[in-house]
Amino acid sequence: MTGPEPLALDAVVFARGLRTADGSRPALSGIDLDILPGEIFAIVGRGGSGKTALLEGLVGLRPLAADVLMVCGSDPRRFPLIVKHRIGVAPQRVAVERAMTVEEAVELFAALYQRPGRCAPVLETLNLLACRHEYVDRLPPDAQ
Helix, strand or coil: CCCCCCCCCCCCEEEEEEEECCCCCCCCCCEEEEECCCCCCCCCCCCCCCHHHHHHHHCCCCCEECCEEEECCECCCCCHHHHHHHCCCCCCCCCCHHHCEHHHHHHHHHHHCCCCCCHHHHHHHCCCHHHCCCEHHHCCHHHC
16 A cells, blocks of 8 residues: 655655656656655666666756656756755766866866865865875776
8 A cells, every 4th residue: 555645845856757858869758756855766777768867857967857846845947056056966977087186076066066166175075185186087996
């Protein structure tokens, strides 16, 4: 037996009829998603199945269409900066990171969230101040 339908205001993520909106191959179509506070969830699927499109769309980095879409109380299609300030995404790999120093990589992600100038505290928190001028791909795998 299932519980009552979650309300959009109760959920961290509340989506109905989620689909890709950029004219690309429709990897996402008709997705309904409820993620409540404190829940742990996973997105699994084959390559090209839309996992990245879904996550990027939920944080306002990629266009999505939906009948209803709320993330942390805001619609990322209308208010992407509000959502970006409430939720963070740290991809495992970024195509340009091989040519970046640790400090440049942190600055890049700070710029994505329009929070420049916060690099030093982040590097200090992550114990990366000593290697801030090293290239990311030269770090040990557990530090990348």
